[in-house]
Amino acid sequence: MLSPTEPAPPRKVIPQVDFELDDFDADEEVYLDFYRKVGVPEDMLVPLAEHHTPDGVNSYYVLFDRTATWGHPGMPHLIAVYLQRDQEKRTFSYEQAPMPLPAMAQSWLIHRGCPPGAIGLNPELGPPSADEATRALEQRLAGEGDHYAMGYSYTCDDPDDMVTVVALRALGERALSPYRVVVEEVDPSAWTRTLREGGFATVEDALQWCDDRLTGEAGALPPVRPAAGVSRPTGVAKAPPRPPGRSR
Template sequence: MPLPEPDFRLDDFEAADERTEDTFWHAIGTEQDLLTALAVHHSPDGSHSFYVLHNGAVTWGIPGEPQLVALHLQRDLVAGTCRFEHAELPLPAMAQSWLIHRGCPPGAIGLVPGRGTAPADETTRALERRLMGDGDQFALLHSYTRDDPDDMSTVVVLRALDERSPAPFRVLHEEVDTDAGTHTLREGGFATAAEAVQWCDDHLGGEAAPLPPVRLTDRSTRPLGTVPAIPVRHPPGRSR
């Protein structure tokens, strides 16, 4: 049985202005019947709603594009109007982090059981907690999501916003075991963006070496987090 479309609770509200209405329609409304809510939280007074959504329409688009949408709805209960902001992100923990840093309580945006895969081990759980916990330390440079049922994986390149970081570029690698219904998430550190992207390309081509460890000094042990930046869709030399 197909899952119901997400309830955005907008029946008694209208967009705050024409631009908001047009943007919401193009970003969310046109593909609403293919969106699945993986996590939802509504503020007690109904003025804010937070969603982690999977966009099934992306599987028919450009290969590798992020399939998750983080959506924050803001309602003016007096005026009866609404605004929104959203981000397209490759990993659930990154979408959760984005929402948490826009006011969603951290404990309220857990994934609905049975929608998506479960962490396969404690390493994965710990890294996902770190991703959720601090959303202002890294920028998203590049990602590729491969949704082949026989080889489902996602690679992500992040850049440290602190120029003093001894591990300025990170790669996150999520691999899904569809038979077990689980996934693993691992992290590696790189000195340059080119090296990080090259590892991703090698992995997607079946030639990657193990991820190198992230080496941190005492002054740079703050938890890993993510902030969306402009994605690098086609790095130099990359082929699809």
């Protein structure tokens, strides 16, 4: 406990997002969609990463949604936002996507034109990567996210078990582990996060492992079998549907 003469420690200031849309307009559908999804809860969105082009036309955001903890159980806590401005007409358009992992939000933005090195996470916000394996997997997911389709995710913010599980489908037809599970776990005492990946032959096995992890019954992740000479597909395969499962 501080003595009366000791100064109080500085209070950490949580930054707020600024979409910089003063005097900008959009057609009614875009305007209403933007403000319903990201404009109204703007003061509850924390910018973990953002990048703006020098001409002010394009902005890219990785946002932590502080309202997600009160939403539907398991919903992603992150939002990726790509904002485009027409400086002459003073209009804007945008895209947004809920994402369960920072690397997946970064990947979504990179594949919409954001320079890969410009959307790094603010080290002052959130737990840092615990080890080199985590950093390597995060880097690969950010760069190769368009190689996978997300079929299911669940984010648990229980202080005793802060975990996110994500089931992915590899889009390469010759992938030997066509289904992947990526698991992020936060160590609250060390305040670090680890990210690991496992490979599965069937969607049922991948989803079962996710359910088992959420109930504390999962074994070790099986290793990913590397693909042999996979070529990039021209089309995007449909993500596997999530069967009825456990709610928390």
